[in-house]
Amino acid sequence: MTLAEIESLLDKSFAEARAALAGAANPAALEAARVQFLGQKGFLQAAKKSVGQLASVDDKKKAGKLCNDRDRELQDVYQANLDRLAREARVAELAQRQDITLPGRRSRRGHRHPLSTTCDDILAVLQGLGFEPAEGPEVEHDFYNFEALNIPRDHPARDMQDTFYVDAGGAEVVLRTHTSPVQARAMLAAGKPPLRVSCFGRVYRKDDDPTHSPMFHQIEGLYVDQNVTFADLKGTLQLFAERIFAPGVRVRLRPSFFPFTEPSVEVDISCFACGGTGRGGNVAAEDGRCRLCKATGFIEIMGAGMVDPEVFKACKLDPDHVTGFAFGIGVERVAMLRYGISDIRLLYENDERFLAQFP
Numbered sequence: 191m192t193l194a195e196i197e198s199l200l201d202k203s204f205a206e207a208r209a210a211l212a213g214a215a216n217p218a219a220l221e222a223a224r225v226q227f228l229g230q231k232g233f234l235q236a237a238k239k240s241v242g243q244l245a246s247v248d249d250k251k252k253a254g255k256l257c258n259d260r261d262r263e264l265q266d267v268y269q270a271n272l273d274r275l276a277r278e279a280r281v282a283e284l285a286q287r288q289d290i291t292l293p294g295r296r297s298r299r300g301h302r303h304p305l306s307t308t309c310d311d312i313l314a315v316l317q318g319l320g321f322e323p324a325e326g327p328e329v330e331h332d333f334y335n336f337e338a339l340n341i342p343r344d345h346p347a348r349d350m351q352d353t354f355y356v357d358a359g360g361a362e363v364v365l366r367t368h369t370s371p372v373q374a375r376a377m378l379a380a381g382k383p384p385l386r387v388s389c390f391g392r393v394y395r396k397d398d399d400p401t402h403s404p405m406f407h408q409i410e411g412l413y414v415d416q417n418v419t420f421a422d423l424k425g426t427l428q429l430f431a432e433r434i435f436a437p438g439v440r441v442r443l444r445p446s447f448f449p450f451t452e453p454s455v456e457v458d459i460s461c462f463a464c465g466g467t468g469r470g471g472n473v474a475a476e477d478g479r480c481r482l483c484k485a486t487g488f489i490e491i492m493g494a495g496m497v498d499p500e501v502f503k504a505c506k507l508d509p510d511h512v513t514g515f516a517f518g519i520g521v522e523r524v525a526m527l528r529y530g531i532s533d534i535r536l537l538y539e540n541d542e543r544f545l546a547q548f549p
């Protein structure tokens with residue numbers, strides 16, 4: 191071969207060899223490329239052998255240097271790819287292995303929402319007292335929400351509960367403002383006493399401030415039988431308060447007005463933060479006044495009363511033969527009292543930082 195032929199051979203095969211050595215995607219392909227281009231039968235060896243046959247010393251020097259340069263370049267390309275493939279194999283191998291010395295990852299456990307816990311507790315206490323769960327619709331007829339409960343149309347008593355009216359094509363329908371309509375439904379369904387039901391559910395009012403929400407939850411209790419007395423109501427409320435709030439808590443009944451009960455009362459319990467003294471306790475202000483009961487010693491928790499005879503009549507029961515009591519409690523209010531929550535909206539925002547405080 192002449193010098194020109196050696197140069198041509200090197201040029202022709204060099205690009206192909208470099209592409210094969212650099213592009214081999216696995217060790218077997220790289221080894222095959224190495225044997226093909228850098229091995230004994232490769233174009234480099236053939237070129238090197240031809241160098242000795244050149245006549246001119248100068249040509250020998252030139253051709254020898256060219257062969258060596260090409261050889262070194264291709265060796266570098268081969269080595270770089272060999273290193274890369276080894277690195278990738280190691281990474282893949284490590285990914286397969288599990289390092290059992292690494293600290294474990296804790297799985298996050300959920301828990302009941304404080305509102306659900308409060309509700310479950312209240313319903314469990316009522317169940318223990320013999321109140322069976324009853325249900326009614328949230329979108330309610332005006333009749334059950336108001337009229338059957340002695341709240342006639344255009345009567346000022348309707349103003350007590352700011353109502354969402356539903357446009358139901360002429361039918362008189364509201365979002366129920368309280369769980370008391372379930373009383374009326376339960377009495378009409380039962381037909382005759384005894385009857386002891388609890389009702390839990392969402393209710394709606396046009397309210398919106400830190401302690402009042404447009405949607406909130408109530409639980410209602412109703413007991414109807416012969417000779418049910420106000421003393422029965424008081425005993426039930428006392429037991430209820432002790433089981434939900436704290437043993438020894440005192441119940442105070444204040445005269446009030448609900449159209450569907452007569453007499454009606456607001457139910458207060460002695461403040462469990464300050465022991466009913468109005469001072470000290472774990473939420474006392476700097477001047478010693480209890481913040482929970484605003485230094486009054488009592489906290490309002492619900493409305494209650496003896497079922498009004500007019501309600502019995504609307505529900506087809508004879509007020510001369512049956513008596514009964516009813517009470518209705520705001521679940522949010524109880525949860526806020528129990529857990530010291532100052533803004534009702536926190537209960538609906540699903541902020542994990544808030545909810546994590548009630549494991």
Ligand code: FA5
Nearest residue numbers: 368370397402403406492493494495516517518520523
């Ligand atoms: C009633 O709803 C009566 N139905 C309760 C009742 C039942 C009385 C049976 C007698 C016999 P009142 O409007 O006071 O009463 O509401 C009861 C409770 O619901 C309140 O004590 C309060 O804790 C809660 N509540 C009222 N409005 C809201 C509101 N917008 N957001 C959160 N809680 C509320």
